[in-house]
Amino acid sequence: xxxxxxxxxxxxxxxxxxxxxxxxxxxxxxxxxxxxxxxxxxxxxxxxxxxxxxxxxxxxxxxxxxxxxxxxxxxxxxxxxxxxxxxxxxxxxxxxxxxxxxxxxxxxxxxxxxxxxxxxxxxxxxxxxxxxxxxxxxxxxxxxxxxxxxxxxxxxxxxxxxxxxxxxxxxxxxxxxxxxxxxxxxxxxxxxxxxxxxxxxxxxxxxxxxxxxxxxxxx
Amino acid sequence: xxxxxxxxxxxxxxxxxxxxxxxxxxxxxxxxxxxxxxxxxxxxxxxxxxxxxxxxxxxxxxxxxxxxxxxxxxxxxxxxxxxxxxxxxxxxxxxxxxxxxxxxxxxxxxxxxxxxxxxxxxxxxxxxxxxxxxxxxxxxxxxxxxxxxxxxxxxxxxxxxxxxxxxxxxxxxxxxxxxxxxxxxxxxxxxxxxxxxxxxxxxxxxxxxxxxxxxxxx
Numbered sequence: 520x521x522x523x524x525x526x527x528x529x530x531x532x533x534x535x536x537x538x539x540x541x542x543x544x545x546x547x548x549x550x551x552x553x554x555x556x557x558x559x560x561x562x563x564x565x566x567x568x569x570x571x572x573x574x575x576x577x578x579x580x581x582x583x584x585x586x587x588x589x590x591x592x593x594x595x596x597x598x599x600x601x602x603x604x605x606x607x608x609x610x611x612x613x614x615x616x617x618x619x620x621x622x623x624x625x626x627x628x629x630x631x632x633x634x635x636x637x638x639x640x641x642x643x644x645x646x647x648x649x650x651x652x653x654x655x656x657x658x659x660x661x662x663x664x665x666x667x668x669x670x671x672x673x674x675x676x677x678x679x680x681x682x683x684x685x686x687x688x689x690x691x692x693x694x695x696x697x698x699x700x701x702x703x704x705x706x707x708x709x710x711x712x713x714x715x716x717x718x719x720x721x722x723x724x725x726x727x728x729x730x731x732x733x734x735x736x737x738x
Numbered sequence: 739x740x741x742x743x744x745x746x747x748x749x750x751x752x753x754x755x756x757x758x759x760x761x762x763x764x765x766x767x768x769x770x771x772x773x774x775x776x777x778x779x780x781x782x783x784x785x786x787x788x789x790x791x792x793x794x795x796x797x798x799x800x801x802x803x804x805x806x807x808x809x810x811x812x813x814x815x816x817x818x819x820x821x822x823x824x825x826x827x828x829x830x831x832x833x834x835x836x837x838x839x840x841x842x843x844x845x846x847x848x849x850x851x852x853x854x855x856x857x858x859x860x861x862x863x864x865x866x867x868x869x870x871x872x873x874x875x876x877x878x879x880x881x882x883x884x885x886x887x888x889x890x891x892x893x894x895x896x897x898x899x900x901x902x903x904x905x906x907x908x909x910x911x912x913x914x915x916x917x918x919x920x921x922x923x924x925x926x927x928x929x930x931x932x933x934x935x936x937x938x939x940x941x942x943x944x945x946x947x948x949x950x951x952x953x954x955x956x
């Protein structure tokens with residue numbers, strides 16, 4: 520009788536231990552996901568704080584401010600990867616030199632075009648990082664809501680897709696209101712390469728950058 | 739009798755036209771910043787949790803109705819918003835067709851009805867025209883037909899003027915404006931059909947794989 524009770528107790532303890540182990544196994548990926556999301560969030564929060572510090576520093580000359588913002592972008596955006604993603608399967612049609620040219624022009628284009636949006640900053644904007652999600656391929660998507668100031672009355676939502684590059688989380692896509700920058704540029708590149716060729720794509724991008732830089736230059 | 743029943747049904751339709759309709763509307767819009775107070779540039783998140791099913795509300799064209807009786811122009815009252823905090827969200831027939839699996843179809847660039855420019859939305863447009871009183875629809879039963887056209891024209895002119903700066907910025911940012919506008923429109927419509935909620939299919943992980951052009955990706 521005593522032996523039976525002892526066996527039952529042992530079986531119960533074993534079952535309990537097994538259940539705990541299984542629960543631990545189930546919780547481990549979730550904890551890891553939380554850790555990755557938290558790391559990406561911390562990077563993004565730091566980027567936002569640094570950017571706002573530059574924007575709020577009224578003592579900076581416009582060109583100094585622009586240069587500081589550009590260096591923040593270079594530090595936190597994975598431009599080479601973004602250029603590769605935009606090219607997609609068309610990358611094979613470009614020589615190494617053309618790929619480098621495209622990367623340079625693409626980076627300049629983003630810098631000029633989207634740097635201009637900072638001119639709208641009034642200081643009254645409220646920026647909130649709302650959440651994060653671990654994607655199937657281990658990327659992390661963070662959601663930012665901007666309200667007040669120059670934002671539309673209902674605010675604007677921007678998702679940032681980030682990828683871990685040797686321990687450093689870098690932005691690989693910007694998705695304002697559900698419209699992916701990478702997807703949008705890829706569509707344009709695909710169409711241009713198909714219809715007009717690679718050289719024309721790079722030349723168009725170059726011409727666009729020159730004309731925009733001239734338009735922005737202080738008269 | 740039939741006429742009375744129709745009139746009653748029409749009144750009820752008009753009365754409840756402003757009511758929020760879907761269970762997705764659970765996230766209130768960000769509170770406006772208090773006037774005269776300096777704002778913290780950043781704020782701590784309310785919670786550190788994933789949002790795979792977090793409902794988001796598309797911001798464009800949303801109308802705030804704070805008083806249940808204020809929504810007279812778009813429904814006599816709006817108790818769902820006032821008492822339950824549910825937010826009004828514009829829907830159109832193109833979204834309804836999209837939810838039921840109708841694809842966007844060819845992209846059409848029409849000069850007057852600018853935003854509704856894929857085949858599905860263009861076909862759905864007449865339905866919205868008739869049903870949306872703001873476009874000169876139902877109420878034109880009691881008004882001359884051209885009054886609806888006048889209201890609709892004014893509305894689209896206003897909308898076009900409001901987005902003018904965005905269009906200029908978009909043209910500057912795009913390598914090919916037509917393709918950029920088309921892609922942004924189609925992506926935006928997909929988001930509207932999902933009601934802004936990300937699903938397991940979105941965003942598309944394949945977009946973020948590097949394609950070496952030989953069919954292999956990493």
